[in-house]
Amino acid sequence: MNTNLRVWLALLALTAIEVALAYLQVPQAWMLLALVGLSTVKALLIGGWFMHLKFERRSLFVALIPTLTVFILLLLGFLPDATRALEMRPQ
């Protein structure tokens, strides 16, 4: 089977898993972690195969992706505050 077709099927399967996960009664934080994890795998599949990044020279990957990753990790630093904001609300 064509590699791109396999990637497409994998992306559809991961989407189906995400939809099923949304109806599990698990804590919000775990749900968020699972959905973001699966979406990151999907993003890697799209970026690597559909956008051909896997087959480009490594210098392109090194120039682009670490920047984006650090930016997103810095943004994630704000997220724990979201639960703290809830506790700080006046009763």
Place this chain on the structure above:
Amino acid sequence: MNVTAWSGGTRPFAIGSKKLGMWLFVISDSLTFATLLMVYTYLRIATPTWPHPFAFSPSILFASLMTFVLLSSSLAMVTAVHAMQQGDRISAVRWIFTTAACGVGFIVLHAMEWARLLKETFTEPLFGATFFTITGLHMTHVAIGAIYLTVIGTGVARGKFTAEDVEVSGLYWHFVDLVWMFVFPLIYLMSVSGGPR
């Protein structure tokens, strides 16, 4: 003389300037969407009264169908790029227009979803503000992508544009698809009605 990549006159990334330009755009646009989605997630967690308006039918079914349409459009785009690299312009044009048609289909489905949600009143106004901003910005990207692909497809049919031009338009299209892979779970699946609170 020892010539390095930094001496000029060489391509350190081994890609053309158009493709590098599109990659730089993709990364900068990723920062925009990452920030918006982080803002949404922050508000979603910090607000106990956050609405859960997405019932399985029609919202999740619609959004899943939209995901299927976008993923299929990406497969069509990859096929178009491959055909163009093989020099098969007729096949490339066919697949480029298939991709653009999927984009239009996505917009129609999304517009129907918007029309339904615009009639609802939400307990938390921030939901409407963030939901319509993020999905609206994404829909704008899809609309621009559909127009971009139509221009490229028409040009290729007339014998203009190279395989690189098609690949660059493909990069943009896959990026639009990639963004939706985060919008769908973070906005729709995190707020399904009947799901965890």
